[in-house]
Amino acid sequence: MNKEEMASYLGKQTNNEKGFAFRLNVFFLATFLIFTVLIVRLAYLQLVQGPTMQKEEASIATKSVSIAPIRGTIFDSTGENKIAYSSSTQSLYMSLDKNYSLEENKAELESIISELKAVLDEYGDPETTMTEQEIEDALDITYRQNYGYTPRRIKTDLTNEEIAYFLSHKEDFPGVEVVEENIRHYDKDTVAVQTVGYMKPFRSVIDPEYGIEFYIQAKEEEDPALQYLDNEEVGYDGVELMFQEELRGTKGLKTFPVDSQNRISGESTLTSPDKGNNVWLSINKDVQLATEQAIMDQLEYLRTTSNSAVNAPNAKTGFAVAMEVDTGQIVAMASMPDYDSNVWSEGSKTQDEINQISPFSSNGAIREVYQSYGSQEESYKHPSSTVLLxxxxxxxxxxxxxxxxxxxxxxxxxxxxxxxxxxxxxxxxxxxxxxxxxxxxxxxxxxxxxxxxxxxxxxxxxxxxxxxxxxxxxxxxxxxxxxxxxxxxxxxxxxxxxxxxxxxxxxxxxxxxxxxxxxxxxxxxxxxxxxxxxxxxxxxxxxxxxxxxxxxxxxxxxxxxxxxxxxxxxxxxxxxxxxxxxxxxxxxxxxxxxxxxxxxxxxxxxxxxxxxxxxxxxxxxxxxxxxxxxxxxxxxxxxxxxxxxxxxxxxxxxxxxxxxxxxxxxxxxxxxxxxxxxxxx
The missing domain is CATH 3.40.710.10 (DD-peptidase/beta-lactamase superfamily)
Structure with missing residues (x-):
């Protein structure tokens, strides 16, 4: 090979090497760009979408059920008397999947009620039996007390036999479920019932028109730990509402793994709810009961005495407040007659039951309340609780x-x-x-x-x-x-x-x-x-x-x-x-x-x-x-x-x-x- 051929060959070789080097550089650049995109994407997924994906993964892999908090106790001033307290119980709920008030669904409704009654009679406490009418009232088929989608509480304090039966026969009772919840109890002596107040499910107090503003705002709470459960019992009046945040406590959480078919696939983990704080009233139970009895005795005397100068046949209500002069503590506050506020823990109320309770459920010692005289027209012929002084x-x-x-x-x-x-x-x-x-x-x-x-x-x-x-x-x-x-x-x-x-x-x-x-x-x-x-x-x-x-x-x-x-x-x-x-x-x-x-x-x-x-x-x-x-x-x-x-x-x-x-x-x-x-x- 002469010099010219050698030079030509070397020139071609050099050009080939340059082309190869260029292609190699392009390859490395492309590889670098691809890896850069992958790294950026990975970082984005990890840092930006990571929390969301983790939540999604958790929701797929696990299911969680919130447990209502255990409400604190309300004591009288001595601390020796529980005026309001909570206990855990199992309750029977049913969700309605159709409008049973329609004539076409009446036969099915009667069948459901009959089957429920048969089970409750066989496995329930003989002292707490329910009639078919009571079951129908609890179902609230005309939506007097509940929205259509709201589960109805049929019975509380189920026996172990009732619980076992309904859990093992779910397919026979569509929409029926056993729910663990806290039931609020009030002193059987009916101590300052209107001042203490009572409870209602959260879902019933958030109506934009008739609900309580505090709960309507709480509905928008984004922190899961502070959110209310729909069926969670909350304070509706009196001290129960006044100290709602202090009494409520903290929700618990029961989490369990599920498979792709949404079936439980392992042991559950439990974060127990924390009990709320206790409120000690300034009211002394003994003084309060004496006040209530004094009013009722005096009303009876005024209506029945033969002394014409004293006889007052329409004296049907009385109100009294005893307040310490130096401390401001209310030792007694009575609005009489009163009622047993435990009725609110017994499930849904019919309109007739509510009408019977309503004249006594409001505190006439702090607001205008009219007594029941048989009709609203007749009631307005008599003074309210706020009279000329x-x-x-x-x-x-x-x-x-x-x-x-x-x-x-x-x-x-x-x-x-x-x-x-x-x-x-x-x-x-x-x-x-x-x-x-x-x-x-x-x-x-x-x-x-x-x-x-x-x-x-x-x-x-x-x-x-x-x-x-x-x-x-x-x-x-x-x-x-x-x-x-x-x-x-x-x-x-x-x-x-x-x-x-x-x-x-x-x-x-x-x-x-x-x-x-x-x-x-x-x-x-x-x-x-x-x-x-x-x-x-x-x-x-x-x-x-x-x-x-x-x-x-x-x-x-x-x-x-x-x-x-x-x-x-x-x-x-x-x-x-x-x-x-x-x-x-x-x-x-x-x-x-x-x-x-x-x-x-x-x-x-x-x-x-x-x-x-x-x-x-x-x-x-x-x-x-x-x-x-x-x-x-x-x-x-x-x-x-x-x-x-x-x-x-x-x-x-x-x-x-x-x-x-x-x-x-x-x-x-x-x-x-x-x-x-x-x-x-």
Whole structure:
């Protein structure tokens, strides 16, 4: 090979090597790019979609069932009495797959009911048998209480035999399942049932129109640990709702592996639910029961007594609140008659059952409640639980007059039996009860004798002269400072502010008329709790205390999580002589306090009210004791009870006796030797 051929050959060889190197570089570059894409994709899957994929994988590989938390216990103030507590039980539920209210499905419905009854009769507790009608009512085929898709609870507290049968015969009962759940129990003695409240399934309290806002918002909770189960029982009223978050506890979780056919393929793992905290009420069970019984006994007496001056045939309801003067703790709160709140744990209720319960399930001591008189039309012919407060306003009327400089503690007024207000020549006359003439009286005597004339001419007229049309605004300011017309801030759900009717009276009739009628208690309707808070404020001379329903919260081990002490909402500063004057005047003559071992301040009220075209008289009574070192304030309201001195006062005496026996008005419990007395004449 000559030089030229050699050079040509080497040139071709070089070109081939360059081509090979180029192709090799392209190959490496392509490989690099492919691996880069794979690495980026892998990183994306791992870092970005990893958590989601893990959840998806877990959902495919395992199934989880949430377990409702174990609700905390509600104790009375002593901690010795469980007012509400939970226990685990097995319940029978059924989901409806069609509309059984239709005629075409009636035969199938009857067959289902018959088969269920046969099993329940054979394997169930003979003491808890169900009729076919009760089973049909529980199924709620007309959707009165449940949505169509909502499982119906047929029976609770199944026996082991019932559980075993239904679990082994699932194919015979489509839609039927056995569910483990916690059942809420309430003290059989029915202790402050409306104040304590009751439970309902979560699914029934989240309706956008009729549900409870707290639960409607909770429905949007994204944290699985905080989400509610549809069939989880939640607080619906009273303390059960007020302390829902504290009582609820933490959900548990039961997780088990499944195969591709969604069948359990191994052992399950259990994360046990945590029990909720315990709430200790300020209410003392013994004092509470004595309060409830005192009201019921007094109502019976008022309706049946042959004494025409006392007989009150329509006295069917009564309300009382006992509040400690220095702590604000509510020792008793009664709305009577009441009912057994355990009925809510017995499954679905028919509309008739709900109608029977509803007049007693709401707390008339904190909101307006109407008693059942057979029909709604008849009920509206009778006053609700919030009545005109009557003469119990007079200590405050006198305080306003003194504080505004309208008169002094030594001012003397000539009571001629009537007072007048209005434009000269067109005056309106307001008379004392039975047109009594009291002659020369000072402010304390005006309270003691309950002089309407004094309140109209010395308070209302003079307040109008001082402020003219601004007088109602001044009056309203005092009312609110003493807790009348504003929330007591107790925290109890559904508490109402009362009705300040003097505002409407001013708009319709005029300022002077509004002030005149307000001055002796005919222009304001307030709850019994508001009256108790107001009374405590008279007793402690100007400190408006928050009513404390609970004394403390403890965990499962008894450790104190939170304590509730005295909380002052606002104060009213007045001269000591003014407080002394009204306390001296709170000295009315009342029934039922014979041989009472303490000096006590009191004011009776008999409010006249037009209801359904007729005039009715309501009994109202406020009191605190001992007078000079007050411990307990009490307010009692008996709608249509007539005179407060005869109807409401005897109830307060029995509350005092119970408090003195179990707690002590002087700080020392008297035990079984405490003084008692018969309230009847």
């Amino acid at each position: 009557g003469s119990v306003i007079k200590p405050l009327s006198v305080l306003i007059g003194l504080n505004e400089g309208l008169f002094t503690t030594s001012t003397v007024y000539n009571d001629t039996g009537a007072g007048k207000f209005g434009k000269k020549g067109y005056e309106t006359t307001v008379r004392n009860s039975s047109s009594h003439v009291y002659g020369l009286i000072d402010p304390a005597s005006a309270i003691e004798h309950s002089s309407n004339a004094f309140m109209v001419e010395m308070v209302a007229n003079k307040l109008f002269d001082k402020y003219n049309t601004g007088g109602v605004e001044v009056w309203d300011s005092y009312m609110k400072q003493f807790g009348l017309g504003v929330s007591t801030e107790s925290g109890l759900p559904g508490e109402q502010d009362g009705l300040r009717e003097y505002i409407h009276e001013q708009e319709s009739t005029g300022t002077q008329s509004a002030l005149a009628y307000a001055s002796f208690g005919q222009q304001g309707k307030y709850t019994t709790l508001q009256l108790a808070q107001y009374t405590a404020m008279l007793a402690n001379e100007g400190k408006r205390l928050k009513p404390q329903i609970a004394s403390k919260i403890t965990d499962e081990d008894g450790n104190v999580v939170k304590e509730f002490g005295a909380e002052i909402l606002n104060t009213v500063d007045m001269d000591d002589a003014y407080w002394d004057e009204i306390k001296q005047g709170m000295n009315s003559s009342v029934q039922g306090f014979e041989n009472f071992p303490y000096d006590y301040a009191r004011k009776t009220g008999t409010s006249q009210q037009s209801v359904g075209g007729a005039e009715v008289e309501n009994g109202v009574f406020i009191t605190f004791a001992p007078r000079d070192n007050p411990k307990l304030a009490i307010a009692v309201v008996i709608p249509e009870g007539k005179y407060g001195s005869n109807s409401a006062a005897p109830v307060a005496r029995k509350i005092y006796d119970a408090y003195d026996q179990y707690i002590g008005l002087d700080g020392t419990p008297k035990g079984e030797n405490g003084v008692t007395t018969d309230s009847e004449e």
